[in-house]
Amino acid sequence: MSDTYRALTRKYRPTSFEDIVSQEHVSDTIKNAIKQNRLSHAYMFCGPRGVGKTTMARVLARTINEIDISIDGESLNQTLNIVEMDAASNNKVDDVHHLRESVRIPPQNGKYKVFIVDEVHMLSKAAFNALLKTLEEPPEHAIFIFATTEPHKVLPTILSRVQRFDFKRISVEEIVQRLRKIAIDENISIDEESLHVIAKKADGALRDALGLMDQAIAFCGDTITHNELLQALNVVGTDRLFEFMECVKDNDADQGLELINTLLQEGYDIQEYLIGLTEHLRNLYIAHETSKLYLVEASEETKKRYQKTASDFSRDDLMRMLHIISEAQIKLKDASQPRIQFEITLLKLIHMERSEQLSDLLAGLQELKKNSGNFVAPSHKGSTQKEPKSEDLSNKVSEPEEETPDTTTDSVPKGQKRIDSEEEIEIEAEEADPEAAESKKRSEAKEEQLEEDDDFDIGAPALITTLTRKARASVQAEKQNQNGNSEKPNTKNPAEKEVPEKITTEYVQEIWLEYLESLKGDFPMLLHLQMERAKVKKVKGGEIHLECDNDFAQKMLDEQSTDLQFKLKEFTGSVLRFNISVGEKDEKDKPMSVYERFKQIQQKDPIIRDIVEIFGAELEY
The missing domain is CATH 3.30.300.180 (DnaA, N-terminal domain)
Incomplete structure (x- = not known):
């Protein structure tokens, strides 16, 4: 390393179009304009921080005025042909008037006089208006280059007078390649995983990546190790995230709490950890599809590890986990006890039911639905008669009984005769008191409708509601098959x-x-x-x-x-x-809570009661 320290962001600032990373769509256009002598009088460079807007402006000014490469980019402002102005601190009308006076003076040497205005969106509205006429009809020797991170704050009248170029974020791989080259030039030893950590932390800004590289060198020296880098940048490493996913896989809450305690003692920020966990779950989701693995921004070794871990979770499980984490990030901002909320969130992931277990539950419910054809609905509240079980009925039908002579019908199984006799009793009762029988049927239909309405209003989970309705439909179909020959009540027109x-x-x-x-x-x-x-x-x-x-x-x-x-x-x-x-409304008509109504439905509907007792179903509200 050099004895005279200079920040990497200043030392390795590009001096030519070829050195600028990931902005070929801008540099190629400008180079062609220079070759064809079609330079515009005003340019607007827009984009996020640290992607090369000011650097591109300086390279353009250096190229069109043929300034020697020995002159540093930061020294260009000292020449008479290039004027740099920071609009953040010079945003008044007087500053623009001074700029307009400078435009009149031709270049002392060279062909053009270039005015670079950084953070141009900080100019006041009056300053923008003062610049309009000069910007629209400048002298032939003047070229304006504006740089901004917030183009939506620039007046439309300004945007309509410039050529606009939008700079894009720099990809992780391009930042890694640049950092690798700089590490070789500086004789710094650093592994691939550490380079990816710095590149992802920079969030698409090469300048931020160089600053983080400087920080890592100051902390670790000439040899940068992965663990020391994580400690220096306070970044949650992938090893910790994989370790936590092991706890989720094994449903090990004790180990998960121990890991949480270790993270907090080491000073990791809760929100930073959740952000890292969100990206980790997203990478696991992508790793299920091998052809899409290029979307994972990590080293090859880490990508293989993602593929191996992804097989332990289904995509449905990962999506549910992502939903829990995203909700927790919002709640933590207003939480009075962030640590407790953080622990609850991670414990939710550990205790969350897996898709395979839910599939077993669905299979059990499907079996229950198949067997519901033999189910006999409970009698009304006013009736105390106990309905026989389906097994008892089958036994009674199969038991041999003493045959009795029947002169009017052919030989029929005894169970069928018994059912026919019950239907005859019902018909006789209807003939004796038709109004009472009709009223009873209406009340039964109304109760069934109200029970279905309860299922609709309760807000119970869609799984229980759907299966319950299917089971009830199966029971009704079975009843209709048994009573297919029964007469329909006579209704008058x-x-x-x-x-x-x-x-x-x-x-x-x-x-x-x-x-x-x-x-x-x-x-x-x-x-x-x-x-x-x-x-x-x-x-x-x-x-x-x-x-x-x-x-x-x-x-x-x-x-x-x-x-x-x-x-x-x-x-x-x-x-x-x-x-x-x-x-x-009477006091007794006061609406019940959701949980009270759910308990009432359990008492009315034996299918839901069996689901709760056998599978431990709960109302999520």
């Missing part, structure tokens, strides 16, 4: 009913259930449910007064009142206007 001359409250209440049944299929199910909950208070003066239990129901019924009125006309023979109001 509303047109055949005798309509009184004066529509009374009693008549509307009498036909109300049939009216509600007629809404099915013609109106949305949600509207039908709200109509079922509405109460008929009275009929007066051509209006039917309905009472709802909430504002939402009132608004919905008001919007659909016209269609509902014409539907009711089929039963009343005349149109009754709907007068809808919201009734006062």
Whole structure:
């Protein structure tokens, strides 16, 4: 190393277009413009920090004025033909007036007088306006070069008078190549993994990479090792991240807590660790696809390690982990106890159920659904009769019984005769009291609909809700197969009913259930449910007064009142206007919490109860 210290960012500043890294689209355009003598009078170089905007301006000024390479780039400002101005500290109108006076003076030697304005977006609006006329019609010897990191802050009137070039971030591999060459020139020993750590830490800025390289040399000397570099830059190494993923793989919470404690004692920032873990999970996700491995910015040895570790996790698991980490980064900013929140986040990853375990759960639920064909729904609250199990029924059907002579039918299994006898009893009961039987069937249908509505409103996980509905559909299909020959209840056509001359409250209440049944299929199910909950208070003066239990129901019924009125006309023979109001809620009608409703559904639905008991399902809310 040289005895006279000079920062690497200054020592290795490019002096030619070929030395500028990763900005070929700009340098090639400018070189062609110089060859064809088509130089513009004003350029705008835009891009993030440390990518070579000011350096490109100096190289352009050096090239068009044929300045000797022995003159350092920082010394160009001392020549009479190149003027550099920092707009961050010279942003007033007077500074622009001074610049305009300098433009009039021709170059002392050379062909052009170049004005380089750095951080031009810092100029005030008045200063920009003072520069407009000079910028639009400068002398033939004047060339303006503006550099900025925030082009959106520059006035459109300025942007329309310049040629704009957008500089891009420098890739990790290009920074690594540049650092490797500088390390050879400086006789510095450094491994590939350390070069990648510096390049990724620089975030696309070569100037930042050279500054980090200087810092590493000051800490480690001529030999830079990976562990010392991580300590010097306070960067979370890939070894620590792989170690944590081992804890996640083995569900080892104790080792995970120990690792967290070690990280915090060594002074690592929590947010920095989460950022590193996010990139680590992203690389593992990409490593599942070998053809996309070029997207992972790491050494070849680390890429192979990513491939090996990626096989321990599915892509679904990695996506869920990324979601947990991204949420934690937001929550940590406002957390009163960041360490506790940090530990909880990492423990979530460790205890998270894997996709393979969820597949086993789905297989178990699928088996449960297949067996649900033999399931007998529990009786209503008013009934105390215990339903026999499917196994008991099968045993009873298979047991030999004493045959009895039957002169009207062919020989049929005893179990079928028993079912037929039960159906006959039900038919006899319907014939004895048809109104009671019809009312019972309606109440049963309404309870089933309300149970489905509970499943919809509870907000339970989609997995449980979907499987429950499928199981219930399977049970209903089985019942329909068993009762396929049963007679459907006779319903009269509303047109055949005798309509009184004066529509009374009693008549509307009498036909109300049939009216509600007629809404099915013609109106949305949600509207039908709200109509079922509405109460008929009275009929007066051509209006039917309905009472709802909430504002939402009132608004919905008001919007659909016209269609509902014409539907009711089929039963009343005349149109009754709907007068809808919201009734006062009793204390007992106070809505239950989500968890209370979930507990209630468990009591009603044995399939959900079995899921909770067998598989340990929980409500995520």
